[in-house]
Amino acid sequence: MTRWMILRACAVAIFGTALGLGQAARAQSAPEAIRLSVDATQAPQKILHAKEAIPVRPGALTLYYPEWIPGEHAPDGPIANLAGLHFSVGGKEIPWRRDLVDMFAFHLDVPAGATSLDIQLDFLLSAPATGFSAGASATSQLDLLSWNQVLLYPKGYAAADILFEPSLRLPDGWKFGTSLPIASQNGSEIGFYRIPLDMLVDSPVISGHFFRAIDLSPGQTPPHEIDIAGDSAAAVAMPPELQLHLRNLVTEAGALFGSRHYRDYHFLLTLSDDVAHFGLEHHESDDSRLSERSLIDDTLRLDGAGLLPHEYVHSWNGKFRRPADLATPDFQQPMKDDLLWVYEGLTEYLGNVLTARSGLYSQQEYREHLADVAATYEYQPGRTWRPLQDTADAAQLLYFSGGDWENWRRGTDYYDEGELIWLEVDTRIRQLTQDKKSIDDYCKLFYGGPGGKPELKTYTFDDVVAGLNAIAPYDWRTLLTERLTSTDAHAPLGGIERGGWKLVYNDAPNEVESAGEDAYHRLNLRDSIGLSLDQEAGVSDVIHGGPAYLAGIGPGMKIIAVDKRQYSPETLGEAIERAKLSTDPIQLLVANGPYVAAYAVNYHGGIRHPHLERVESAPDYLSEISKPHATQ
Numbered sequence: 001m002t003r004w005m006i007l008r009a010c011a012v013a014i015f016g017t018a019l020g021l022g023q024a025a026r027a028q029s030a031p032e033a034i035r036l037s038v039d040a041t042q043a044p045q046k047i048l049h050a051k052e053a054i055p056v057r058p059g060a061l062t063l064y065y066p067e068w069i070p071g072e073h074a075p076d077g078p079i080a081n082l083a084g085l086h087f088s089v090g091g092k093e094i095p096w097r098r099d100l101v102d103m104f105a106f107h108l109d110v111p112a113g114a115t116s117l118d119i120q121l122d123f124l125l126s127a128p129a130t131g132f133s134a135g136a137s138a139t140s141q142l143d144l145l146s147w148n149q150v151l152l153y154p155k156g157y158a159a160a161d162i163l164f165e166p167s168l169r170l171p172d173g174w175k176f177g178t179s180l181p182i183a184s185q186n187g188s189e190i191g192f193y194r195i196p197l198d199m200l201v202d203s204p205v206i207s208g209h210f211f212r213a214i215d216l217s218p219g220q221t222p223p224h225e226i227d228i229a230g231d232s233a234a235a236v237a238m239p240p241e242l243q244l245h246l247r248n249l250v251t252e253a254g255a256l257f258g259s260r261h262y263r264d265y266h267f268l269l270t271l272s273d274d275v276a277h278f279g280l281e282h283h284e285s286d287d288s289r290l291s292e293r294s295l296i297d298d299t300l301r302l303d304g305a306g307l308l309p310h311e312y313v314h315s316w317n318g319k320f321r322r323p324a325d326l327a328t329p330d331f332q333q334p335m336k337d338d339l340l341w342v343y344e345g346l347t348e349y350l351g352n353v354l355t356a357r358s359g360l361y362s363q364q365e366y367r368e369h370l371a372d373v374a375a376t377y378e379y380q381p382g383r384t385w386r387p388l389q390d391t392a393d394a395a396q397l398l399y400f401s402g403g404d405w406e407n408w409r410r411g412t413d414y415y416d417e418g419e420l421i422w423l424e425v426d427t428r429i430r431q432l433t434q435d436k437k438s439i440d441d442y443c444k445l446f447y448g449g450p451g452g453k454p455e456l457k458t459y460t461f462d463d464v465v466a467g468l469n470a471i472a473p474y475d476w477r478t479l480l481t482e483r484l485t486s487t488d489a490h491a492p493l494g495g496i497e498r499g500g501w502k503l504v505y506n507d508a509p510n511e512v513e514s515a516g517e518d519a520y521h522r523l524n525l526r527d528s529i530g531l532s533l534d535q536e537a538g539v540s541d542v543i544h545g546g547p548a549y550l551a552g553i554g555p556g557m558k559i560i561a562v563d564k565r566q567y568s569p570e571t572l573g574e575a576i577e578r579a580k581l582s583t584d585p586i587q588l589l590v591a592n593g594p595y596v597a598a599y600a601v602n603y604h605g606g607i608r609h610p611h612l613e614r615v616e617s618a619p620d621y622l623s624e625i626s627k628p629h630a631t632q
């Protein structure tokens with residue numbers, strides 16, 4: 001970590017004039033820097049302490065707690081876990097009142113003569129290990145600090161116009177990693193250079209007792225590093241093969257986009273079974289959180305293979321280029337999520353392409369992943385009422401909806417169905433240009449530029465269409481609009497088919513689907529009797545209109561017995577296979593709350609798992625897309 005300190009100190013010398021994402025004129029209008037010191041020494045006890053000193057003028061003052069968290073596309077700032085709030089001037093307590101409509105706003109009167117307001121606050125780290133950055137982020141051995149959780153900022157300024165001077169105290173002996181430029185370090189006390197609020201919130205800090213920092217681009221500029229904090233020494237012992245694949249990822253991403261919009265990049269990886277599992281993108285880093293043994297267990301490795309590539313692609317698609325509707329000036333103004341099928345959908349496509357190109361997926365695993373995605377949307381009747389566009393428009397609701405009835409409600413489908421659509425775009429470009437162009441050319445056009453530092457360049461739907469037309473003239477507007485507004489029962493599989501493959505089913509397990517089942521302890525019978533079960537035999541979802549649904553089974557019920565035998569995954573699988581040779585229904589004894597009843601499932605198609613099968617008459621674009629491009 002200290003490796004980059006000198007370089008970061010050099011970079012920061014130009015920060016105030018060249019790197020901020022706000023308006024060039026802000027130097028004249030900006031208030032003085034807000035000092036923020038965070039004490040994380042009690043993170044293992046699940047509490048953070050923070051102090052702020054804000055330059056103020058006498059009179060009414062409104063302070064905000066960040067509400068809309070970039071990358072989470074929703075108003076989910078964890079305001080309920082803000083505690084111990086005190087305001088004072090010169091040691092004298094100032095009364096405050098929360099706004100009655102905006103729960104994230106605090107009003108107070110600054111007394112005559114005051115020039116600086118002191119704030120004291122705690123952030124409660126006791127959230128459960130679910131959701132996103134508001135979920136559990138600290139264990140006895142590590143902490144992931146999201147700065148938006150430990151600060152207030154004054155109303156009336158863009159986040160890019162407010163300078164912060166942050167410092168952080170860690171538990172003794174903990175190491176740390178961050179993309180923040182480091183000004184000083186004295187034992188466990190770290191001082192960072194002044195930084196605009198938008199960049200501060202974009203720059204989390206990972207720390208922990210079991211910590212490793214690994215250089216992923218030795219001797220090259222810009223530098224890349226992975227900073228890993230885990231719940232054990234074994235967890236952070238990344239195998240050499242995985243290190244090689246991550247180095248390939250850095251190289252392949254450079255080849256795909258042609259430029260890099262950061263001064264250096266830090267993959268921040270938390271490995272724990274007791275934190276929320278997700279990834280959150282930042283301009284010069286990411287915040288990715290996986291199970292403790294994800295680097296050393298092959299099943300968990302396969303299940304999480306695409307996470308770091310996805311978050312890394314966001315440095316280009318999401319941070320550098322961002323939908324205008326998502327580029328809000330502060331953390332209180334609502335974001336509009338209508339272009340998430342580009343922001344997340346194209347990132348999902350490119351992320352998984354890079355997962356394969358870098359070796360984190362084999363080509364076979366990449367195809368198994370695509371087959372699993374294709375089958376998911378083939379078995380999703382909700383698509384007959386809810387077009388894909390509405391899953392993006394309503395993202396701020398769907399991120400927090402449960403998994404029950406997901407196939408009928410639909411979820412945040414602009415990720416994976418978006419991936420299928422962008423595969424269709426890529427294969428169509430290849431076909432239209434007789435293999436001379438591909439989406440790689442679009443990436444260099446749309447995400448190119450001089451690079452070397454964080455910048456923000458917004459875009460609209462029209463810009464996406466114009467960019468595609470510049471690579472391969474076609475009626476992209478109509479194609480994309482059709483995909484976004486369709487209520488067809490079938491998934492858009494044109495990209496797989498144009499890519500030289502087709503979706504088939506047989507009884508052999510799908511490798512990627514199986515890894516997901518093992519990782520999350522669930523049994524997925526979506527493609528046969530039409531339900532999925534948790535490890536306690538609880539029904540987590542039922543395919544609307546499928547065999548289990550028609551038998552009367554719903555989410556929340558629990559399977560007790562199968563054909564008169566006590567339930568186990570094996571007895572259910574064997575019953576499904578037996579029913580292939582019979583006209584008798586599968587008999588399930590199912591608990592629904594305190595009541596138990598028999599249900600007859602009339603299904604005779606056997607166990608089915610999705611795979612891709614080569615179609616020899618079409619060019620094999622999928623293999624061309626997923627093979628290494630810049631590395632061997």
Ligand SMILES: [Zn+2]
Nearest residue numbers: 310314344347
């Ligand atoms: Zn994403």
